[in-house]
Amino acid sequence: MIEEEKIFNKNILIAVDESENARRAVSYVGQLLGDVPGFKVTILHVVPEPEADYFPTSTQKEEWLTQYILKMDALLEDYRQLLINKGFDPKDVAVHSMLRYCPSMAACILSERDKTGSSTIVVGRQGLSRSEEFLFGSISSKVVNHARNCTVWVVE
Amino acid sequence: MNKTLSQETLKQMVSRWLPPHQVPRRFRIHTDTTNFVQVEYDDVVILSDRHYLIRHNAKEQRFGLDDEVKFWVKRAIDLEDGSLKIMKLVFYERFMSRIGDIEFERFRSPKKEARILDLVSGHKNFMHGYSIKDEKGNLIRILDFIKGKSLAVHIENMVMDHEAYYHERFPEILDHFFECVQSIRFLHENGERHGDLRRDHILIDRETGDYRWIDFDFNYKHRENIYGFDLFGLGNILVFLAGMGDVLLPDLKREAHPCLNTLSDADLNIIFNHRVVNLKKVYPYISEPLNRTLMHFSKDANWFYENTVQLLDDLEEVKNDH
Numbered sequence: 431m432i433e434e435e436k437i438f439n440k441n442i443l444i445a446v447d448e449s450e451n452a453r454r455a456v457s458y459v460g461q462l463l464g465d466v467p468g469f470k471v472t473i474l475h476v477v478p479e480p481e482a483d484y485f486p487t488s489t490q491k492e493e494w495l496t497q498y499i500l501k502m503d504a505l506l507e508d509y510r511q512l513l514i515n516k517g518f519d520p521k522d523v524a525v526h527s528m529l530r531y532c533p534s535m536a537a538c539i540l541s542e543r544d545k546t547g548s549s550t551i552v553v554g555r556q557g558l559s560r561s562e563e564f565l566f567g568s569i570s571s572k573v574v575n576h577a578r579n580c581t582v583w584v585v586e
Numbered sequence: 587m588n589k590t591l592s593q594e595t596l597k598q599m600v601s602r603w604l605p606p607h608q609v610p611r612r613f614r615i616h617t618d619t620t621n622f623v624q625v626e627y628d629d630v631v632i633l634s635d636r637h638y639l640i641r642h643n644a645k646e647q648r649f650g651l652d653d654e655v656k657f658w659v660k661r662a663i664d665l666e667d668g669s670l671k672i673m674k675l676v677f678y679e680r681f682m683s684r685i686g687d688i689e690f691e692r693f694r695s696p697k698k699e700a701r702i703l704d705l706v707s708g709h710k711n712f713m714h715g716y717s718i719k720d721e722k723g724n725l726i727r728i729l730d731f732i733k734g735k736s737l738a739v740h741i742e743n744m745v746m747d748h749e750a751y752y753h754e755r756f757p758e759i760l761d762h763f764f765e766c767v768q769s770i771r772f773l774h775e776n777g778e779r780h781g782d783l784r785r786d787h788i789l790i791d792r793e794t795g796d797y798r799w800i801d802f803d804f805n806y807k808h809r810e811n812i813y814g815f816d817l818f819g820l821g822n823i824l825v826f827l828a829g830m831g832d833v834l835l836p837d838l839k840r841e842a843h844p845c846l847n848t849l850s851d852a853d854l855n856i857i858f859n860h861r862v863v864n865l866k867k868v869y870p871y872i873s874e875p876l877n878r879t880l881m882h883f884s885k886d887a888n889w890f891y892e893n894t895v896q897l898l899d900d901l902e903e904v905k906n907d908h
Contacts, residue, residue, distance in 0.1 A: 560885070
């Protein structure tokens, strides 16, 4: 019996943060697909809701959050421009930034993937040592291990 | 609004719990504990009409270092019922901590400790207490004093050879430790981390024999695995218990221990490179399931525990094998 061919869409979700490896992931997609028509990219940034315990007062928490979101908005625009400069049509590059309680960033990324239905997730590799991964876990490893119904690109 | 009692009334209250020569002539009274260094021996702190006579600052000793005085942690007597309490005043600190070559951010949170105290109220494997605000809104934690030694001291004081320890004492200790891991699972299931799981943060309650976790105010900035650092702490305690103390590479070298012929880098703790984790190479009678569990904390580990349930599953097997 011939299995029915699975259909993959051309929607790509790049999960980013402020790290260099995130920029590499964006750059990789730009270089690889910038001139190829038909692909749509969503740059996803999940702002993890800061833990209340981290700040002595809620005012301090709000101040931090405001500054952080401003900084990230600028960075996300920078990533968007990077893709456009590599040949993406501006209408095919969306930015999605959201504040979420996020005990696991990988789980948050995957849940956004499920909502968008993108066939491909792109993340940068953090380059953690074994011991760091042991102590704190790795987002890219977890995304790879837990992703379903999509392909994951981990950009070195 | 706090009710201020006269000096004479305070003296009468203190006289109920202290011998006459220890009753101070005058009391300095605090209703605002913001400057905790000024809260000193023989002072009285009033919190919601309850009066506490301050005794010594708490000290913490670890790894043979000098005692570190914690000025924000006081011993106190609750003058209503004479019970001994630990009073933790508000002290915020954030700092970068280093474990091996890994740096990460840690911080203290009175709110977290207060929340966990509520959560674990009545749970036999945790310290108990309550939180209360002073007149400036500082969230103070009042803890029941636990009489008993720490697990670290308990193990370090054992005078017997390892094989006898392993066969005669370790099974019971493992049962208690299993309960400790279950209680951390309970925290995790409720979205809380302990944040500072160490062998000297388990006290063995002299009255009940229960192992009880203390000190919940530390937290750390987590990355992907929110409970990873707690699991690492549990692993370190397990290795310590299985080895009847830390089995250190320099000690083995000093003794020219025969296991050195077979020990390799892979047998050491994934973070602390001088601690041996593959204890079966040192103590061959250690069971396979136990050693397999220990090896999840070694450099050779190819799979890391992500949660306490996984660790408990393996410990269950270790217990059954004993």
